[in-house]
Amino acid sequence: xxxxxxxxxxxxxxxxxxxxxxxxxxxxxxxxxxxxxxxxxxxxxxxxxxxxxxxxxxxxxxxxxxxxxxxxxxxxxxxxxxxxxxxxxxxxxxxxxxxxxxxxxxxxxxxxxxxxxxxxxxxxxxxxxxxxxxxxxxxxxxxxxxxxxxxxxxxxxxxxxxxxxxxxxxxxxxxxxxxxxxxxxxxxxxxxxxxxxxxxxxxxxxxxxxxxxxxxxxxxxxxxxxxxxxxxxxxxxxxxxxxxxxxxxxxxxxxxxxxxxxxxxxxxxxxxxxxxxxxxxxxxxxxxxxxxxxxxxxxxxxxxxxxxxxxxxxxxxxxxxxxxxxxxxxxxxxxxxxxxxxxxxxxxxxxxxxxxxxxxxxxxxxxxxxxxxxxxxxxxxxxxxxxxxxxxxxxxxxxxxxxxxxxxxxxxxxxxxxxxxxxxxxxxxxxxxxxxxxxxxxxxxxxxxxxxxxxxxxxxxxxxxxxxxxxxxxxxxxxxxxxxxxxxxx
Numbered sequence: 213x214x215x216x217x218x219x220x221x222x223x224x225x226x227x228x229x230x231x232x233x234x235x236x237x238x239x240x241x242x243x244x245x246x247x248x249x250x251x252x253x254x255x256x257x258x259x260x261x262x263x264x265x266x267x268x269x270x271x272x273x274x275x276x277x278x279x280x281x282x283x284x285x286x287x288x289x290x291x292x293x294x295x296x297x298x299x300x301x302x303x304x305x306x307x308x309x310x311x312x313x314x315x316x317x318x319x320x321x322x323x324x325x326x327x328x329x330x331x332x333x334x335x336x337x338x339x340x341x342x343x344x345x346x347x348x349x350x351x352x353x354x355x356x357x358x359x360x361x362x363x364x365x366x367x368x369x370x371x372x373x374x375x376x377x378x379x380x381x382x383x384x385x386x387x388x389x390x391x392x393x394x395x396x397x398x399x400x401x402x403x404x405x406x407x408x409x410x411x412x413x414x415x416x417x418x419x420x421x422x423x424x425x426x427x428x429x430x431x432x433x434x435x436x437x438x439x440x441x442x443x444x445x446x447x448x449x450x451x452x453x454x455x456x457x458x459x460x461x462x463x464x465x466x467x468x469x470x471x472x473x474x475x476x477x478x479x480x481x482x483x484x485x486x487x488x489x490x491x492x493x494x495x496x497x498x499x500x501x502x503x504x505x506x507x508x509x510x511x512x513x514x515x516x517x518x519x520x521x522x523x524x525x526x527x528x529x530x531x532x533x534x535x536x537x538x539x540x541x542x543x544x545x546x547x548x549x550x551x552x553x554x555x556x557x558x559x560x561x562x563x564x565x566x567x568x569x570x571x572x573x574x575x576x577x578x579x580x581x582x583x584x585x586x587x588x589x590x591x592x593x594x595x596x597x598x599x600x601x602x603x604x605x606x607x608x609x610x611x612x613x614x615x616x617x618x619x620x621x622x623x624x625x626x627x628x629x630x631x632x633x634x635x636x637x638x639x640x641x642x643x644x645x646x647x648x649x650x651x652x653x654x655x656x657x658x659x660x661x662x663x664x665x666x667x668x669x670x671x672x673x674x675x676x677x678x679x680x681x682x683x684x685x686x687x688x689x690x691x692x693x694x695x696x697x698x699x700x701x702x
Contacts, residue, residue: 256383256464264440264463265390268377269397270433271336271370276401277426278340278363282306284409284537285419292417295353307646308357312339312364314642320372321635328450329377329443336373337434340366341427348423359423366430368642371618372634379622380443381463384690388558391619392551395610399548406540445627445691448476475690494633499626505682506621506637512675513617514644516574517668518609520652521602528598546603550610557611562687563620567679570612575672577605578665585661613675623686626695 282289286302295301316336324332343362350356374394382390408425412418441463447456453473460472494503522543529539557566580601584594625633655664686694 255385256468258383258386260465261381261383261390261441261463264381265378265393267433267436267440268333268374269393270429270436271333271374272394272397273401273404274337274340274426274429274433275367275370276398276403277405277429278309278367278401279398280402280405281409281422281426283540284406285412285422288412288416289356289419292419293350293353293356301353304353304357305360307649309360309364309367310642310646310649312361313368314364314639314646316365316368316370317372317635317638317642318368319635320369320638321632323369324373324376324631325446328446329373329380330437330440332369332373333377333437334434336366336369337430337437338366339363340430341434344423344426344430348420348427363426368638372631372638375618375622376631376634377443379619379691380445381441383464384688386559387623388563388619388687389555391622392555392558392615394618395615396548396551396555399544399551399610403541403544403548406537406544410537444472445476445630448473449627478693478696494629494636499629499633502624502626503629503633503636506617506625506633507640508678509617509621509675509683510637510641511644512571512671512678513613514641514648515668515671516571516609516613516675517578517648517665517671518574518605518613519645519648520664520668521605525602528602542603543606546606547610547614550607551615554611554615558615558619559687562685563616563623564679564683564685566612567616567620567683568612568676570608570614570616571672571675571679573608573611574605574613575669575676577601577608578669578672580604581665582662582669585665620683620686623689623691623694624684627691 282305286305287296289305290296290298290302316339320332323335327335339362343359343364343366346359346362347356348359350359371394375391378390378394379387405422409419409422412422441459442455444456444459444463447459456476457469457473460469464472494500525539525543529536529542534542554566578601580597583589584598584601586594589597621634621637622630659667684694
């Protein structure tokens, strides 16, 4: 990892941010002493912040786990709780969690700005522990729904805080790699829910064990965050200078404290206070463009059809004679494999190139689905093309459209509005997610797969054009450099 340091920007350097945003600065590996003489300085260690980032990724693991925990267990849950055969009740078990996630997401910015990133993580873990316990012990539908709602609030709070935290405690040259950890953790959570939930159809009451198990990583998140570093960016904005310096030393080492403080001071324009950020500031004025870019990116991510592919994957695999549980594992393996490749490439190829390639590949994969839904090929050929197109779509999604938006937005938003702007964009994500899930089957029945998949492909191509015109490359640049280049001064 250290072998490619000279190809990237240091998180802490002294130069024009306009130059940094447009190309590699020849002084990128230099530091400045108090006497003004330039001298060589080492890059911050990538090992120091790693344990703290791994703890934060527990929230993403829980997010993935609770997304998938009802996939294999819903049938046995409905039998034990007495609502078997009621599609409305089964739908509520799923959608109640999404409703809670929306509420948790909306307030995530104000919570993480008001209490700090560490306390926000702990607050995220609390409803997950309570909700999982309620779901595991309930004897009726009402208790299950209330438990799922509590879990949902934690799911909504966790991802935006994780994206913030990882971007703020990572050195610039590995921020993309560490930012991919959240996507990998989500995939691992989904895989864990599939493996743990597998016996649910054969072992009576096993679904209760599945919910109890989720309380363990939630408790670990709350406990280990007590010993993790707080975001230096948040501490600096709160005026806690001594604590900021202590956390910078803890995360990057003593030689980088002064340069880190210099970088943080660059974004402190006029002594902005996070407490006076109003919702209207995110929709008007100089912050509107970056918030719009973030919201559109998350909207296009969901409108690409990724959730529709996940919803329909079991049916496609059954048509090919593959059991649904094996099919789900195949999708999970492809998803996590692509996420690992994205982690390797994120700080080499950059965010923008991965996004462009990902959305274009998803459009091609959707084209395969359109052909498979037609009568152009024989029945067996259509079946293989459908399965291959679906797996290719998931692979391309995991290479860019999945992991990049959350990381990219935490980089391009100014520190003053970062938490609240992330909350707004994630709220857009949850709203689009909800409506795609609600309307997909109806639209499939009304339009047919060819037209519907063609619409998804058009959204993917629209995303390619949007990314090409509006997204800037942030690879290797410090958060302060990106902010000063993108946001004009008042």
